[in-house]
Amino acid sequence: MNGRRAAAVVAVAVLAVLSGCAGFSVDVDERTSGGPTASAPDATNGTTATVVEVVDGDTIDVRYANGSTDTVRLLGVDTPEVHADNDPSEYEGVPDTEAGAACLEAAGENASAFAREWLAGARVTLVTDPAADRRDRYDRLLAYVHVAPAGEETPANETATADGVDFNERLVATGRARVYDSTFARSDGYYAAESEAQAAGRGLWRCRTPGTDGADGTDGSGSEWTDGGLSMSDAPLARSDSGLTVERIEADAAGNDHENPNGEYVVFGNDGDASLALGGWVVRDEGGHSYAFPGGFALGPGETVTLRTGTGADTGDTLYWGSDSAVWNNGGDAVVVERDGEVVLRYAYG
Missing domain, CATH: 2.40.50.90 (OB fold (Dihydrolipoamide Acetyltransferase, E2P))
Structure with a gap:
């Protein structure tokens, strides 16, 4: 056995011994x-x-x-x-x-x-x-x-x-x-x-008390916890009679807003008991920018969807406005949602 190989074997052996010592552990993530x-x-x-x-x-x-x-x-x-x-x-x-x-x-x-x-x-x-x-x-x-x-x-x-x-x-x-x-x-x-x-x-x-009152990680119906402090937001910023909520808005993207449109977004939620069909509903700001939810898009009870300002491939929990520049005014603006031309939800900030 050459010297380098012998040294390697000794090193491996030392590591093996150390890994069995009390108090020595390595978590994969850490x-x-x-x-x-x-x-x-x-x-x-x-x-x-x-x-x-x-x-x-x-x-x-x-x-x-x-x-x-x-x-x-x-x-x-x-x-x-x-x-x-x-x-x-x-x-x-x-x-x-x-x-x-x-x-x-x-x-x-x-x-x-x-x-x-x-x-x-x-x-x-x-x-x-x-x-x-x-x-x-x-x-x-x-x-x-x-x-x-x-x-x-x-x-x-x-x-x-x-x-x-x-x-x-x-x-x-x-x-x-x-x-x-x-x-x-x-x-x-x-x-x-x-x-x-x-x-x-x-x-x-x-x-x-696992296994009771939804303490197994669900709310008892198979959905994620939406109560007891485990909802995505502790309380919605605004709520409509339909159950649609504004959970959060990030108007000030990192860096130059216009160069990072996906850094600004609005999180919508459904805190109602039934699925909410949002296809065709329009989101707009006070400056005249507007976005329409894609046809057939629905939000289930307790679900949220993030609407990012920039471009990307839509998924069930993330949608993209398609703008190449910022929409939401950092100094103050309003998130307005309309259905068939009628305002169903408005949240002003600033």
């Missing part, structure tokens, strides 16, 4: 999550960045103004795993059973979808905490992520800041995450939000 690129700034309080990928409910990849990238682990929170097995014992009161684990997996999927809905493509403010570590063992930045949803008031039980809502706290308050037991300055507020979510049986805390 192993592949990257740290900062070489030119990444030393992120401090108030550093802004654009979210380029939502890895899961509590991990995102961002790009800084200089083009460098980083992976951010949301400080102080832990959402259920979606790419690995969950340990129910980490979630107070959730039974350590197959049903409990399956329920947590469904809750983790919902947390990831919620994070994508609010953070994907968004400009966020990263806030580090002197009381906590700056990076974890995977070299991910540990930070509070502040985001400012357009047109939405901050719920009374959540913290508003000059640069938006503390999204980490929002995950806890809506029952999509537990508080990660660690040292950080905002822990008291997070624990209070967690206690409230637990008392209300909100979100993942419904997994304490």
